[in-house]
Amino acid sequence: MKRLKKEILLKFGKRIQLLRKGKGFSQESLAYEIGVHRTYMGFIERGERNLTLLNIEKLSHALDITLSDLFNF
Numbered sequence: 001m002k003r004l005k006k007e008i009l010l011k012f013g014k015r016i017q018l019l020r021k022g023k024g025f026s027q028e029s030l031a032y033e034i035g036v037h038r039t040y041m042g043f044i045e046r047g048e049r050n051l052t053l054l055n056i057e058k059l060s061h062a063l064d065i066t067l068s069d070l071f072n073f
Helices: 002-022 027-034 036-047 053-062
Strands: none
Touching: 002 036, 027 036, 027 053
16 A cells, blocks of 8 residues: 555645746745745645645646646646
């Protein structure tokens, strides 16, 4: 089960990184938009943090995509 949890965190992190770069955000600027520390963005993109639903929603708004598109791996 732990392996599956890590796998989805890695996929989600890569998806966030791809979308962030596509929108022209730096990690720092996206972190500012959603109200987290810049190092936290790196943790997210490397699959080292399990985000809350509230932060996932903030990411979708900041990246201007739907929640379902955010999970379109």
